[in-house]
Amino acid sequence: MATQLVVDIHTHVYPPSYLAMLRARKTVPYVHDPAEGEPRLIILSSDDDPATPLDQRGRPVDTSYSDINVKLAFMEKHGIHCSVISLANPWLDFVPSPEAQQWAERINNDLDSTCAQVNQTSDPEGTKSATEKQTLFAFGALPLSAPSSVVVEEIKRLSTLPNIRGVIMGTSGLGKGLDDPALDAIWKALEETQLLLFLHPHYGLPDEAFGGPEAVSRYGHVLPLALGFPLETTIAVTRMLLSGVFDRFQELRVLLAHSGGTLPFLAGRIESCIMHERKFVVNGGDEPGPQRSIWDVLQTNIYLDAVIYGSAGLQAAVAAGSHDRLMFGTDHPFFPPLQDEDEKWPSVTTNYKAIRSCFGEEKADSIGMVLGSNANRVLKLGLE
Ligand code: URA
Ligand code: ZN
Numbered sequence: 174m175a176t177q178l179v180v181d182i183h184t185h186v187y188p189p190s191y192l193a194m195l196r197a198r199k200t201v202p203y204v205h206d207p208a209e210g211e212p213r214l215i216i217l218s219s220d221d222d223p224a225t226p227l228d229q230r231g232r233p234v235d236t237s238y239s240d241i242n243v244k245l246a247f248m249e250k251h252g253i254h255c256s257v258i259s260l261a262n263p264w265l266d267f268v269p270s271p272e273a274q275q276w277a278e279r280i281n282n283d284l285d286s287t288c289a290q291v292n293q294t295s296d297p298e299g300t301k302s303a304t305e306k307q308t309l310f311a312f313g314a315l316p317l318s319a320p321s322s323v324v325v326e327e328i329k330r331l332s333t334l335p336n337i338r339g340v341i342m343g344t345s346g347l348g349k350g351l352d353d354p355a356l357d358a359i360w361k362a363l364e365e366t367q368l369l370l371f372l373h374p375h376y377g378l379p380d381e382a383f384g385g386p387e388a389v390s391r392y393g394h395v396l397p398l399a400l401g402f403p404l405e406t407t408i409a410v411t412r413m414l415l416s417g418v419f420d421r422f423q424e425l426r427v428l429l430a431h432s433g434g435t436l437p438f439l440a441g442r443i444e445s446c447i448m449h450e451r452k453f454v455v456n457g458g459d460e461p462g463p464q465r466s467i468w469d470v471l472q473t474n475i476y477l478d479a480v481i482y483g484s485a486g487l488q489a490a491v492a493a494g495s496h497d498r499l500m501f502g503t504d505h506p507f508f509p510p511l512q513d514e515d516e517k518w519p520s521v522t523t524n525y526k527a528i529r530s531c532f533g534e535e536k537a538d539s540i541g542m543v544l545g546s547n548a549n550r551v552l553k554l555g556l557e
Contacts, residue, residue, distance in 0.1 A: 176304040178545035178556060181253045182371075183430060183478045183502025185261035187238045188283045194268075194276075202263050204234060211235060216263060219380060219397050222390045232394075237506035241287050245307055247505055251521050254304050255556060257548070258284060259312040259341040261507075262375035266317055266343055273316030274323050281331060284311035288336035303549075303556035310554060312341040312371050321347060321355055325362045332366035338552040339369030339428070344376060344409035351409045352416035360422040369476070369552060372410065373430040377401025406434030410475075411443055414463050419470045426551075427474055428500070432481035437493035440467050468493075476551060478502040479543055482523045487531040496539040500548045501528065 195204040202216040207228040215231035237243045288309040295306040313331040331337045380386045383396040444467045453460040477490045480502040508520035532539045549556045
Protein backbone atom coordinates (compact mmCIF):
# COMPACT_ATOMS: atom_id res chain seq x y z
CA MET A 174 0.00 0.00 0.00
CA ALA A 175 1.32 3.48 -0.86
CA THR A 176 2.42 5.63 2.08
CA GLN A 177 -0.17 8.22 3.06
CA LEU A 178 1.01 11.79 2.40
CA VAL A 179 1.06 13.88 5.61
CA VAL A 180 1.18 17.68 5.42
CA ASP A 181 1.38 19.90 8.53
CA ILE A 182 -0.19 23.29 7.79
CA HIS A 183 0.04 24.67 11.35
CA THR A 184 3.69 24.75 12.40
CA HIS A 185 5.68 27.78 13.49
CA VAL A 186 9.17 29.21 13.47
CA TYR A 187 10.88 32.26 14.92
CA PRO A 188 13.78 32.98 12.56
CA PRO A 189 16.99 33.85 14.49
CA SER A 190 16.74 37.51 13.40
CA TYR A 191 13.27 37.72 14.97
CA LEU A 192 14.47 36.18 18.26
CA ALA A 193 17.37 38.67 18.31
CA MET A 194 14.82 41.48 18.00
CA LEU A 195 12.83 40.00 20.95
CA ARG A 196 16.04 39.71 23.01
CA ALA A 197 16.60 43.44 22.66
CA ARG A 198 13.17 44.22 24.17
CA LYS A 199 12.07 44.52 27.80
CA THR A 200 8.30 44.64 27.33
CA VAL A 201 5.95 42.00 25.86
CA PRO A 202 6.83 40.42 23.52
CA TYR A 203 10.42 39.74 24.63
CA VAL A 204 12.97 37.03 25.34
CA HIS A 205 14.69 37.01 28.73
CA ASP A 206 18.06 35.30 29.15
CA PRO A 207 18.46 34.20 32.79
CA ALA A 208 21.92 33.88 34.32
CA GLU A 209 21.29 30.12 34.48
CA GLY A 210 19.00 27.82 32.50
CA GLU A 211 17.04 28.23 29.31
CA PRO A 212 15.92 31.57 27.89
CA ARG A 213 12.27 32.49 28.49
CA LEU A 214 9.79 33.53 25.81
CA ILE A 215 7.36 36.11 27.18
CA ILE A 216 4.81 36.83 24.48
CA LEU A 217 1.36 36.78 26.08
CA SER A 218 0.36 39.74 28.23
CA SER A 219 -0.60 37.26 30.96
CA ASP A 220 3.01 35.93 30.88
CA ASP A 221 4.36 39.18 32.24
CA ASP A 222 2.91 39.11 35.76
CA PRO A 223 5.23 41.22 37.97
CA ALA A 224 4.44 38.83 40.85
CA THR A 225 6.27 36.04 38.97
CA PRO A 226 10.11 36.12 39.03
CA LEU A 227 11.46 37.07 35.61
CA ASP A 228 13.34 33.78 35.26
CA GLN A 229 10.03 31.89 35.52
CA ARG A 230 7.81 34.04 33.32
CA GLY A 231 6.45 32.79 29.99
CA ARG A 232 7.88 29.53 28.74
CA PRO A 233 11.31 28.10 28.02
CA VAL A 234 12.44 28.70 24.46
CA ASP A 235 14.90 26.21 22.98
CA THR A 236 16.29 25.59 19.50
CA SER A 237 13.02 23.98 18.36
CA TYR A 238 11.68 27.50 17.89
CA SER A 239 14.29 28.66 15.43
CA ASP A 240 16.45 25.80 14.11
CA ILE A 241 14.96 24.35 10.95
CA ASN A 242 16.91 21.12 11.43
CA VAL A 243 15.05 20.55 14.68
CA LYS A 244 11.78 21.05 12.77
CA LEU A 245 12.91 18.51 10.15
CA ALA A 246 13.78 15.98 12.89
CA PHE A 247 10.34 16.56 14.45
CA MET A 248 8.72 15.93 11.05
CA GLU A 249 10.70 12.72 10.62
CA LYS A 250 9.75 11.49 14.08
CA HIS A 251 6.03 12.09 13.49
CA GLY A 252 5.73 10.86 9.89
CA ILE A 253 5.20 14.34 8.42
CA HIS A 254 6.40 14.72 4.81
CA CYS A 255 5.67 18.38 4.21
CA SER A 256 5.29 21.40 6.51
CA VAL A 257 3.89 24.83 5.69
CA ILE A 258 5.84 26.94 8.19
CA SER A 259 4.69 30.29 9.55
CA LEU A 260 6.11 32.95 11.85
CA ALA A 261 4.63 32.45 15.34
CA ASN A 262 2.64 35.03 17.26
CA PRO A 263 2.71 37.97 17.72
CA TRP A 264 4.24 38.21 14.24
CA LEU A 265 5.11 41.82 13.36
CA ASP A 266 2.11 43.38 15.09
CA PHE A 267 4.26 45.28 17.62
CA VAL A 268 6.99 46.50 15.26
CA PRO A 269 7.04 50.31 14.89
CA SER A 270 5.44 51.38 11.62
CA PRO A 271 8.57 52.72 9.85
CA GLU A 272 10.41 49.41 10.37
CA ALA A 273 7.54 47.05 9.59
CA GLN A 274 8.02 46.77 5.81
CA GLN A 275 11.73 45.98 6.15
CA TRP A 276 11.05 43.34 8.82
CA ALA A 277 8.34 41.71 6.71
CA GLU A 278 10.65 41.52 3.71
CA ARG A 279 13.49 40.13 5.82
CA ILE A 280 11.35 37.46 7.52
CA ASN A 281 9.51 36.47 4.34
CA ASN A 282 12.67 36.22 2.24
CA ASP A 283 14.20 34.15 5.02
CA LEU A 284 11.19 31.79 5.10
CA ASP A 285 11.18 31.42 1.33
CA SER A 286 14.91 30.74 1.09
CA THR A 287 14.82 28.27 4.02
CA CYS A 288 12.14 26.31 2.12
CA ALA A 289 14.14 26.44 -1.11
CA GLN A 290 17.29 25.24 0.59
CA VAL A 291 15.58 22.34 2.41
CA ASN A 292 13.68 21.28 -0.70
CA GLN A 293 16.83 21.28 -2.79
CA THR A 294 18.86 19.36 -0.21
CA SER A 295 16.13 16.78 0.34
CA ASP A 296 15.67 16.00 -3.36
CA PRO A 297 18.63 17.37 -5.34
CA GLU A 298 17.75 15.50 -8.54
CA GLY A 299 14.01 16.22 -8.29
CA THR A 300 13.25 12.52 -8.69
CA LYS A 301 11.79 11.50 -5.31
CA SER A 302 8.11 11.07 -4.57
CA ALA A 303 6.45 13.36 -1.99
CA THR A 304 6.58 10.68 0.72
CA GLU A 305 10.27 9.90 0.15
CA LYS A 306 11.51 13.41 0.88
CA GLN A 307 10.94 16.40 3.17
CA THR A 308 9.31 19.47 1.67
CA LEU A 309 8.71 22.92 3.10
CA PHE A 310 6.42 25.76 2.07
CA ALA A 311 5.54 28.89 4.07
CA PHE A 312 2.90 31.43 4.98
CA GLY A 313 4.33 34.97 4.94
CA ALA A 314 4.02 37.62 7.66
CA LEU A 315 2.45 41.03 7.06
CA PRO A 316 3.71 44.48 8.11
CA LEU A 317 0.35 45.38 9.68
CA SER A 318 1.58 48.44 11.59
CA ALA A 319 2.49 50.08 8.26
CA PRO A 320 -0.04 51.87 6.02
CA SER A 321 -2.35 49.46 4.19
CA SER A 322 -0.72 50.30 0.84
CA VAL A 323 2.54 48.84 2.19
CA VAL A 324 0.72 45.69 3.32
CA VAL A 325 -0.87 45.33 -0.12
CA GLU A 326 2.54 45.73 -1.75
CA GLU A 327 3.97 42.96 0.44
CA ILE A 328 1.05 40.65 -0.39
CA LYS A 329 1.71 41.17 -4.10
CA ARG A 330 5.43 40.56 -3.61
CA LEU A 331 4.70 37.41 -1.57
CA SER A 332 2.63 36.02 -4.42
CA THR A 333 5.78 36.02 -6.56
CA LEU A 334 7.94 34.06 -4.08
CA PRO A 335 8.05 30.41 -5.14
CA ASN A 336 7.51 28.75 -1.75
CA ILE A 337 4.92 31.10 -0.22
CA ARG A 338 1.36 29.81 -0.22
CA GLY A 339 -0.46 32.31 1.97
CA VAL A 340 -0.13 34.79 4.83
CA ILE A 341 -0.53 34.41 8.58
CA MET A 342 -2.38 37.13 10.45
CA GLY A 343 -3.60 37.83 13.99
CA THR A 344 -6.96 39.27 14.90
CA SER A 345 -6.02 42.91 15.46
CA GLY A 346 -5.77 43.80 11.75
CA LEU A 347 -4.60 47.38 11.38
CA GLY A 348 -5.31 47.92 15.09
CA LYS A 349 -9.10 48.03 15.06
CA GLY A 350 -10.02 44.39 14.47
CA LEU A 351 -11.02 42.54 11.33
CA ASP A 352 -14.28 44.39 10.66
CA ASP A 353 -12.31 47.57 9.94
CA PRO A 354 -13.25 48.89 6.45
CA ALA A 355 -9.63 50.04 6.09
CA LEU A 356 -8.76 46.36 5.60
CA ASP A 357 -10.73 46.17 2.36
CA ALA A 358 -7.66 46.84 0.24
CA ILE A 359 -5.92 43.93 1.98
CA TRP A 360 -8.86 41.54 1.53
CA LYS A 361 -8.93 42.56 -2.14
CA ALA A 362 -5.21 41.84 -2.58
CA LEU A 363 -5.59 38.45 -0.92
CA GLU A 364 -8.57 37.67 -3.11
CA GLU A 365 -6.72 38.71 -6.27
CA THR A 366 -3.56 36.77 -5.45
CA GLN A 367 -5.56 33.82 -4.03
CA LEU A 368 -3.07 33.61 -1.16
CA LEU A 369 -4.71 31.78 1.75
CA LEU A 370 -5.16 33.87 4.89
CA PHE A 371 -4.20 31.84 7.97
CA LEU A 372 -6.07 33.54 10.81
CA HIS A 373 -4.42 32.77 14.15
CA PRO A 374 -5.11 34.04 17.68
CA HIS A 375 -2.67 35.74 20.03
CA TYR A 376 -4.41 38.29 22.24
CA GLY A 377 -6.98 36.01 23.92
CA LEU A 378 -9.55 37.62 26.20
CA PRO A 379 -9.00 40.18 28.97
CA ASP A 380 -7.85 38.62 32.27
CA GLU A 381 -11.14 39.78 33.82
CA ALA A 382 -12.98 37.18 31.73
CA PHE A 383 -11.09 34.52 33.69
CA GLY A 384 -11.30 35.98 37.20
CA GLY A 385 -8.47 38.52 37.00
CA PRO A 386 -4.66 38.30 36.67
CA GLU A 387 -4.25 36.26 39.85
CA ALA A 388 -6.57 33.51 38.60
CA VAL A 389 -4.91 33.50 35.20
CA SER A 390 -1.42 33.09 36.61
CA ARG A 391 -2.62 30.45 39.13
CA TYR A 392 -3.57 28.13 36.26
CA GLY A 393 -0.61 28.85 33.97
CA HIS A 394 -1.45 29.00 30.27
CA VAL A 395 -4.60 26.88 30.51
CA LEU A 396 -7.27 29.61 30.49
CA PRO A 397 -5.64 31.89 27.88
CA LEU A 398 -4.67 29.06 25.51
CA ALA A 399 -7.58 26.62 25.91
CA LEU A 400 -10.32 29.26 25.99
CA GLY A 401 -8.94 32.72 25.24
CA PHE A 402 -7.35 31.74 21.92
CA PRO A 403 -10.37 29.90 20.45
CA LEU A 404 -12.83 32.60 21.51
CA GLU A 405 -10.59 35.30 20.09
CA THR A 406 -10.63 33.53 16.72
CA THR A 407 -14.38 33.01 16.88
CA ILE A 408 -15.04 36.68 17.67
CA ALA A 409 -12.67 37.89 14.94
CA VAL A 410 -14.19 35.82 12.16
CA THR A 411 -17.73 36.61 13.32
CA ARG A 412 -16.92 40.33 13.12
CA MET A 413 -15.67 39.78 9.56
CA LEU A 414 -18.95 38.07 8.72
CA LEU A 415 -21.13 40.70 10.43
CA SER A 416 -19.41 43.58 8.67
CA GLY A 417 -20.00 41.97 5.27
CA VAL A 418 -16.38 41.08 4.44
CA PHE A 419 -17.54 37.77 2.92
CA ASP A 420 -20.29 39.57 0.95
CA ARG A 421 -17.79 42.01 -0.55
CA PHE A 422 -14.95 39.50 -1.07
CA GLN A 423 -16.61 36.29 -2.04
CA GLU A 424 -13.38 34.66 -3.26
CA LEU A 425 -11.43 35.35 -0.05
CA ARG A 426 -10.03 32.10 1.41
CA VAL A 427 -9.43 31.91 5.15
CA LEU A 428 -7.85 29.09 7.16
CA LEU A 429 -8.96 29.27 10.80
CA ALA A 430 -6.57 28.04 13.50
CA HIS A 431 -7.61 25.43 16.06
CA SER A 432 -10.52 24.13 13.97
CA GLY A 433 -12.12 27.56 13.93
CA GLY A 434 -11.93 28.19 17.68
CA THR A 435 -15.54 27.57 18.60
CA LEU A 436 -17.04 28.65 15.27
CA PRO A 437 -18.25 25.19 14.11
CA PHE A 438 -19.98 24.61 17.45
CA LEU A 439 -21.54 28.09 17.60
CA ALA A 440 -22.35 28.62 13.90
CA GLY A 441 -26.03 27.80 14.35
CA ARG A 442 -26.39 30.19 17.25
CA ILE A 443 -24.55 32.94 15.39
CA GLU A 444 -26.77 32.43 12.34
CA SER A 445 -29.91 32.44 14.46
CA CYS A 446 -28.93 35.69 16.18
CA ILE A 447 -28.19 37.26 12.79
CA MET A 448 -31.57 36.09 11.46
CA HIS A 449 -33.29 37.91 14.29
CA GLU A 450 -31.23 41.04 13.58
CA ARG A 451 -31.04 41.02 9.77
CA LYS A 452 -30.95 44.75 10.13
CA PHE A 453 -28.94 45.93 13.09
CA VAL A 454 -31.70 48.05 14.58
CA VAL A 455 -30.22 48.33 18.07
CA ASN A 456 -29.86 51.95 19.23
CA GLY A 457 -32.05 53.14 16.38
CA GLY A 458 -29.51 52.14 13.72
CA ASP A 459 -30.52 50.66 10.40
CA GLU A 460 -27.42 48.79 9.24
CA PRO A 461 -28.05 45.78 6.98
CA GLY A 462 -26.66 42.50 8.31
CA PRO A 463 -24.57 40.07 6.27
CA GLN A 464 -26.24 38.77 3.12
CA ARG A 465 -24.56 35.37 2.97
CA SER A 466 -25.26 32.76 5.63
CA ILE A 467 -22.51 31.53 7.88
CA TRP A 468 -23.06 28.01 6.50
CA ASP A 469 -22.39 29.20 2.98
CA VAL A 470 -19.22 31.00 4.12
CA LEU A 471 -18.06 27.91 6.05
CA GLN A 472 -18.44 25.82 2.93
CA THR A 473 -16.92 28.20 0.40
CA ASN A 474 -14.50 30.64 2.05
CA ILE A 475 -13.35 28.96 5.24
CA TYR A 476 -10.91 26.11 5.79
CA LEU A 477 -10.19 24.67 9.23
CA ASP A 478 -7.12 23.04 10.67
CA ALA A 479 -7.47 19.80 12.64
CA VAL A 480 -5.65 21.10 15.73
CA ILE A 481 -8.40 20.45 18.29
CA TYR A 482 -7.12 17.37 20.18
CA GLY A 483 -10.43 15.49 20.27
CA SER A 484 -12.90 13.86 17.92
CA ALA A 485 -15.92 15.76 19.33
CA GLY A 486 -14.43 19.07 18.18
CA LEU A 487 -13.37 17.53 14.87
CA GLN A 488 -16.86 16.19 14.23
CA ALA A 489 -18.23 19.71 14.70
CA ALA A 490 -15.61 21.00 12.24
CA VAL A 491 -16.56 18.36 9.66
CA ALA A 492 -20.29 18.97 10.17
CA ALA A 493 -19.98 22.75 9.86
CA GLY A 494 -17.46 22.76 7.05
CA SER A 495 -16.59 19.54 5.29
CA HIS A 496 -14.00 16.77 5.40
CA ASP A 497 -12.45 18.24 2.27
CA ARG A 498 -11.82 21.61 3.96
CA LEU A 499 -10.04 20.26 7.04
CA MET A 500 -6.22 20.01 7.26
CA PHE A 501 -3.83 18.34 9.69
CA GLY A 502 -1.58 20.52 11.87
CA THR A 503 0.65 20.25 14.94
CA ASP A 504 1.26 23.78 16.33
CA HIS A 505 4.93 22.77 16.70
CA PRO A 506 7.03 23.92 18.60
CA PHE A 507 4.34 24.80 21.14
CA PHE A 508 3.13 22.03 23.47
CA PRO A 509 6.31 19.89 23.69
CA PRO A 510 6.28 16.75 25.88
CA LEU A 511 6.73 17.48 29.56
CA GLN A 512 8.72 14.37 30.42
CA ASP A 513 10.58 12.25 27.92
CA GLU A 514 11.99 14.48 25.21
CA ASP A 515 12.59 11.47 22.97
CA GLU A 516 9.00 10.28 22.93
CA LYS A 517 6.48 11.26 20.27
CA TRP A 518 4.73 14.48 21.20
CA PRO A 519 1.36 13.79 22.88
CA SER A 520 0.04 17.02 21.31
CA VAL A 521 0.65 15.43 17.88
CA THR A 522 -0.41 11.86 18.60
CA THR A 523 -3.66 13.16 20.13
CA ASN A 524 -4.49 14.97 16.91
CA TYR A 525 -3.66 11.92 14.77
CA LYS A 526 -5.86 9.80 17.03
CA ALA A 527 -8.75 12.30 16.91
CA ILE A 528 -8.67 12.27 13.09
CA ARG A 529 -8.69 8.47 12.96
CA SER A 530 -11.51 8.11 15.47
CA CYS A 531 -13.58 10.93 13.93
CA PHE A 532 -13.79 9.10 10.59
CA GLY A 533 -13.20 5.44 11.52
CA GLU A 534 -11.33 2.88 9.45
CA GLU A 535 -14.11 2.61 6.88
CA LYS A 536 -13.51 6.22 5.86
CA ALA A 537 -9.80 5.88 5.09
CA ASP A 538 -10.23 8.25 2.13
CA SER A 539 -11.41 11.05 4.39
CA ILE A 540 -8.50 10.43 6.76
CA GLY A 541 -6.09 10.69 3.84
CA MET A 542 -7.69 13.95 2.73
CA VAL A 543 -7.37 15.53 6.17
CA LEU A 544 -3.82 14.26 6.68
CA GLY A 545 -2.43 15.52 3.40
CA SER A 546 -4.34 15.60 0.16
CA ASN A 547 -6.61 18.52 1.10
CA ALA A 548 -3.56 20.69 1.86
CA ASN A 549 -1.91 19.53 -1.37
CA ARG A 550 -4.98 20.62 -3.36
CA VAL A 551 -5.95 23.79 -1.47
CA LEU A 552 -2.40 25.18 -1.32
CA LYS A 553 -1.34 23.90 -4.73
CA LEU A 554 1.72 22.19 -3.27
CA GLY A 555 2.25 19.94 -6.28
CA LEU A 556 3.16 16.92 -4.11
CA GLU A 557 3.00 13.62 -5.95
N1 URA B 1 0.29 28.09 20.05
C1 URA B 1 0.67 29.18 19.37
O1 URA B 1 0.68 29.18 18.15
N2 URA B 1 1.06 30.22 20.04
C2 URA B 1 1.09 30.27 21.38
O2 URA B 1 1.45 31.28 21.92
C3 URA B 1 0.70 29.10 22.06
C4 URA B 1 0.29 28.05 21.37
ZN1 ZN C 1 -0.23 28.15 16.28
